[in-house]
Amino acid sequence: MTDAPAGPHGDADDAAPARAGRPRRQRSLRESLGSIVLGFELLVVFLGALVLFGLHSLPAAVALGGGAALIVLMVVAIALLRNTIGVVLGWIVQLVLVAAGLLVPAFFIVGAIFTAMWAYCMIAAARIDRNNQAARAADNGTENP
Numbered sequence: 001m002t003d004a005p006a007g008p009h010g011d012a013d014d015a016a017p018a019r020a021g022r023p024r025r026q027r028s029l030r031e032s033l034g035s036i037v038l039g040f041e042l043l044v045v046f047l048g049a050l051v052l053f054g055l056h057s058l059p060a061a062v063a064l065g066g067g068a069a070l071i072v073l074m075v076v077a078i079a080l081l082r083n084t085i086g087v088v089l090g091w092i093v094q095l096v097l098v099a100a101g102l103l104v105p106a107f108f109i110v111g112a113i114f115t116a117m118w119a120y121c122m123i124a125a126a127r128i129d130r131n132n133q134a135a136r137a138a139d140n141g142t143e144n145p
Helices: 028-052 061-078 086-102 106-140
Strands: none
Touching: 028 061, 028 086, 028 106, 061 086, 086 106
16 A cells, blocks of 8 residues: 555556656766766865865965865866866866966876876767767768768
């Protein structure tokens, strides 16, 4: 016996109205992988800013303010990854993180690791997305001869 209220015909299945909403947008692999890399990078930058603040390696305004500004830039890039501007912002984030190595040399290593992951994800995902798009076009019969 179910706890769902019975519909007009006594069926529990009739109680839930059928929702015919629009289908979810299919995210590209570039968008998915980019958001994963930037999300993990966001956590590392947040923790790195706290470490720099706690060790007094930089003034508080520089450590926390710069970390917060970079985190906001990453969140905006994640939100815009479906467009080219999001990918460009992602590259800017990578450059800023590597440039942070001029203030704290450890960020050269962190920046290099995340820049390598970002570059690989953007290149490989773009190639896979192109192949998937071509395969869908061939299945639909819209392939150009």
